Amino acid sequence: MEARTVPARPTHEGSVARGAARPDTALLPKxxxxxxxxxxxxxxxxxxxxRLRGVHLPDALVEDWPPRLHATDERGWFRFQRLYDIARSVLQTPDDLRRLLRETAEDEAAEGSGWLEIQVDPSGYAARFGGLTPTVELVLDAAREASAATGVGIGLVIAANRTRHPLDAKTLARLAVGYAGRGVVGFGLSNDERRGRAYDFEGAFRIARRGGLLSDPHGGELLGPASVRECLETLGADRIGHGVRAVEDPRLLEAIANRGVTLEVCPASNVGLGVAPTAADVPVRALRDAGVPIALGADDPLLFGSRLARQYDLVRTEHGFTDAELADLARQSINGSAAPGDVRARLLAGIDAWLAG
Known part of the structure; x- marks a missing residue:
């Protein structure tokens, strides 16, 4: 990839001078x-x-893409979920899934990502691809092919839907454990956190943790600190998807930092769903100052219009992160991952090289 430089903006101590060139965040290993x-x-x-499958797309996914979203009320979340379901409906053959993962891995490589943990709820595809187990095996096989083609390591996080019954989550947890060490690295919990308490899914996460999987639920996006605390205390979270609302409770922040639980912070997504008015209002600096490990994420680029490097650019421009601080964020993303030791070592060495210029 041809290197590009980004104009610097003078902000915090240690940043470069006005007008100086700063290294491309897409070249930062992460x-x-x-x-x-x-x-x-x-x-x-x-x-x-x-077009090939005869699926009609609404204007929000064509002429008006990326869509204008605001999911802090139920109507807004319903619209977001409807667009997501329409997008999923175009994936109708095994080759469609293979293509998606191959292209995703290509995009990750272009963004500097050497390790990807992609989250999927196989229930959304099971009816089309022969059931839960065949769906997971298809996705894992596609991930292996994509990894071999691009050099990007890929782990799978199987996620339960918190709007469905907790018994469904237990089924998925047992399925996930069956593939631990064979491509599945974690167990998650997603969808509208206002419609299913983390507490209700403790049994599923207990199964996953006992099976050696990372605990990676969503929380603290549409609800406040109590949602994050349930993920931390009840689900034994190793990481928490989003978690930004934890800044409203200093004692909770301290607990997260002390336990080394990584928060997966998604600036563009937070703005897109109305969690924060602007990228500058996403509390990345406050979380970092509290000692909380952060892994920046893109969440759903298809709906929010930006991928991983853009999240680093937003933190650089809107929060004044220096290159050393960006490099530290990249290290935290690797340290919070399930990447094998050799992949970690390679990426961490690449971060040092990026910072050295």
């Missing part, structure tokens, strides 16, 4: 820990597959 399967699809692929 891990991507918060990316959803359907939401990772390229917009061009969505449009092409919709």
């Amino acid at each position: 891990a991507h820990l918060h990316l959803h399967f359907t939401g990772s699809m390229r917009h061009s692929t969505l449009v092409e597959l919709a």
Whole structure:
């Protein structure tokens, strides 16, 4: 990839002088820990597959893309989920899933991501691909192919839907454990946190943790600190998807920092869903100052219009992070991952080289 330089903005102590060139964040080695399967699809692929499969796309996914979203009320979340479901409906053959993962891995490589943990709820595809187990095996096989083609390591986080019954989550947890060490690295919990308390899914996460999987639930996005605390205390979270509302409770922040739980912070997504008015209002600096490990994520580029490097650019421009601080964020993403030791060592060495210029 040809290197580009980014104009500097003088902010915090240690930043470069006004007008000096700063290194490209797409060349900074990093891990991507918060990316959803359907939401990772390229917009061009969505449009092409919709045409081939005869799926009508609303204007929000064509002429008006990326859509204007605001999910802090139930109507807004329903619209977000409807667009997501429409996008998922274009994935109708095994080759469609293989293409999605191959293109996603290509995009990750272009963004500097050497390790990806992609989250999927196989229940959303099971009816089309022969059941839960065949769906997981298809996704894992596609991930292996994509990794071999691009050099990007890929782990799978199987996620339960918090709007469904907790018994469904236990089924998925047992399924995930069956593939621990064979491509599945974690167990998650996603969808609207206002419609299913983390507490209700403790049994599923107990199964996953006993099976050696990372605990990686969503929390603290649409609800406040209590949602984050349930993920931390009840689900034994190793990482928490989003978690930004934890800044409203200093004692909770201290607990997260002391336990070394990584928060997967997604600036563009937080703005897109109305969690924060602007990228400058996403509390990245406050979380870092509290000692909380952070892994920046893109969440659903298909709906929010930006991928991983853009999140680092936003933190640089809107929060005044120096290059050394950006490098530290990249290290935290790797340290919070399930990447094998050799991958970690390679990426960490690459971060040092990026910082050295």
